[in-house]
Amino acid sequence: MMSFSTSLILASGSSARRMLLENAGLTVQARPVDLDEEALRRSCEAQGQTLSETAIALADAKANLATRDLGFEDLTVAADQILDLDGVAFAKPDSVAEAGEHLRRLRGRTHVLRTAVVLYKGGEKIWEHLASPRLTMRAFSEAFLEAYLEREGAAILSCVGAYRLEGPGIQLFSAVDGTQDAVLGLPLLPLLGELRRLKAIST
Template sequence: MIKKNPELVLASSSRYRRELLERLGIPFTAEASDIDETSREGETPVEACQRLAVEKAKWVAAKHPGACVIGSDQVADLDGVRLGKPHTRERSIEQLLAMQGHTIVFSTALAVIAPDGTVREKLSQTRVKMRPLTRETIEAYVDREEPYDCAGSAKIEKLGIALMETVESDDPTSLIGLPLMALTTLLTQSGVTVLPGLKA
């Protein structure tokens, strides 16, 4: 007999993360956290990403005792500079102009809080080499995709793939916002059955 899974909560309002988690076929709810996502003084982009994933999960877990809660955060690192969500057309163009011809490291942090309160973490990284691009090309892409809610303004799952020369990653879903291979491991370790008999 398969053990019933604990309540599963995704600590995010991101539609991309919801769509990715739906691939695992496990019932879940989604609830955004209410935390300050500003980087701290002296904090690297990766450190900020890892801290925020945990803080998001803890904020939501406090409202759902006994649940398994997933927190995640992503940052784009351009030579040590954190690139967040652009939010506007102008900022998106500015980001992509700075990125063109460079290699960007996208770090996606996971934090899973088990029903007993144990926190498990994993960091997935993707290296993206951007093509040399003209402003005209960048503006055409931004106007078609409006990638204002994506760190670094490039959506690999859509037309953003055309902006990229190469992609190297430890998880094909990491760049979209939720590394499902790593998440499967953390969920299994936290008592959630993804597939019967699956070992972490």
Template sequence: MSAPELILASGSAARREMLQGAGVLFRVEVAPVDEAALKAELGVIDAAALAVELAKAKAVAVSRLQPDAWVLGGDQTLAFDGGLVSKARSLEEAKARLSAMRGRSHALHSGAALARGGEVVWSGVETATMQVRPFSDAFLGAYLQAEGKALLSCVGAYRLEGLGAQLFERIDGDYFTVLGLPLWAVLKQLRHVGALPA
């Protein structure tokens, strides 16, 4: 008897590439979750807990539609200067965000949840602390021009797997966590439930 299929309930290219790179077989079904409404419903909640709750909501939403599959949900939040940061809506906003982060640190929280039969069976979160270097205005301008609107899909307005690596002088945490998934914990859990060979 074959193992149940695995579904990634996220449209994130980085999460998809991480799982593919690790040799995980899965398909993508983007979760029909209104993140803004869920954030409003949850109220004031710390950034790490919010990443987990969003991941759970995505996993459960798809799991209710595909109850026989294992469904993996993922989400990432960014805490900076005492608040929660959302994706920039324009390149001007991205420029202002990166300028504010220059020479300072922020935290990225990557949450994940695994569901089956419409119920969460596991969830977890990992955090990476990102120390931004005091880059020049010239570098920032060149960076924004090179990356363009792709930055609007990233919560921090950067992609570490590209030119964005040059924005930082130190990172405390896991590379995969920075990309948006606590991969080691996810792989361990997929092995635990039999979705991956032990």
């Protein structure tokens, strides 16, 4: 009998991505990988790849690392996200001060989150998907920004764009055009659709 759930390997240490999968009823084994993401981004840029192509390349690299020594039938999910402000990519901030600078650059403007997800079976990619939610930051005051940085502190250093939309970061925005799961880093409905097509979960 086909199962409502399935077991996935998640090539990430992201608590948000794991939460999305587990809340959907899937069993997740997290397998964080040691990838020099900045070096790969620079390589993709040198090759003239778009930020969307780079996001997919990063997800691919994570999946390749995570699928080493796995069985042929193992399903592995990997994802990556690049913040695109008019063609300029933002990396995760290294400090709270740098987070503040990122937010000042994003303030009052619309950016795109190039969010890639790939599915591997064994060591072979069998599916990929790219979502591009658009987010508009409001023209928040310096006082608000300082209070926000003090409240969030180091928690935002693991976030592209220096915000957690599932937390106080939602107050930075005036509009979000895209699904919450894609903003959080894993477009869930397309992934579930592919798992149903593969008959990995019940149809």
